[in-house]
Amino acid sequence: DAGVTQSPTHLIKTRGQHVTLRCSPISGHKSVSWYQQVLGQGPQFIFQYYEKEERGRGNFPDRFSARQFPNYSSELNVNALLLGDSALYLCASRPGPQVPYTLQYFGPGTRLTVT
Amino acid sequence: ILNVEQSPQSLHVQEGDSTNFTCSFPSSNFYALHWYRWETAKSPEALFVMTLNGDEKKKGRISATLNTKEGYSYLYIKGSQPEDSATYLCAFEEKLTFGTGTRLTIIP
Numbered sequence: 001d002a003g004v005t006q007s008p009t010h011l012i013k014t015r016g017q018h019v020t021l022r023c024s025p026i027s028g029h030k031s032v033s034w035y036q037q038v039l040g041q042g043p044q045f046i047f048q049y050y051e052k053e054e055r056g057r058g059n060f061p062d063r064f065s066a067r068q069f070p071n072y073s074s075e076l077n078v079n080a081l082l083l084g085d086s087a088l089y090l091c092a093s094r095p096g097p098q099v100p101y102t103l104q105y106f107g108p109g110t111r112l113t114v115t
Numbered sequence: 116i117l118n119v120e121q122s123p124q125s126l127h128v129q130e131g132d133s134t135n136f137t138c139s140f141p142s143s144n145f146y147a148l149h150w151y152r153w154e155t156a157k158s159p160e161a162l163f164v165m166t167l168n169g170d171e172k173k174k175g176r177i178s179a180t181l182n183t184k185e186g187y188s189y190l191y192i193k194g195s196q197p198e199d200s201a202t203y204l205c206a207f208e209e210k211l212t213f214g215t216g217t218r219l220t221i222i223p
Contacts, residue, residue: 042204047209101164108157109158
């Protein structure tokens with residue numbers, strides 16, 4: 001079975017531009033979460049989606065948005081890019097957000113560089 | 116804001132030695148604790164998710180314990196091997212809050 005996939009692998013954007021990152025979860029997984037990882041820190045939670053609905057949001061500005069599609073894939077959108085948005089963006093999937101809590105599986109990430 | 120702390124930040128261990136490190140988290144409103152291994156240029160790999168006080172999990176030479184009352188978890192690696200070199204992250208449910216990780220380097 002394929003794991004979590006993300007595209008693109010790397011991306012270079014200019015300040016003020018918009019970016020869309022994509023994620024396909026493991027087959028059968030209905031929950032997708034997005035994280036931002038800056039060098040030297042642990043991943044920071046951005047969003048969780050389950051069954052196309054937002055189930056959780058981290059402490060990120062409104063420039064960050066996401067959505068989940070009927071096939072459970074997801075997009076993360078960032079508007080008006082800032083230099084500080086440069087980071088590794090990780091997507092993770094799990095069967096669902098319900099108890100009992102299950103392992104979460106990560107994709108390889110998208111490295112975003114904002115110049 | 117939840118505070119999840121890991122110690123030490125980095126660790127160098129001789130091949131064959133055993134080692135352990137710590138994850139501290141808020142003891143109130145506990146749901147679950149995750150451990151991940153993250154090798155350079157790879158995806159974080161899920162090791163364990165633990166939910167009950169006193170839980171012990173094991174995967175090969177790696178094991179973990181959980182104390183929800185005092186808010187800590189230990190990760191143990193027995194007989195370290197070079198392939199164990201990685202950053203080990205713990206994360207606290209819900210909306211996984213990660214620690215900054217322990218970077219483990221095994222010296223051959």
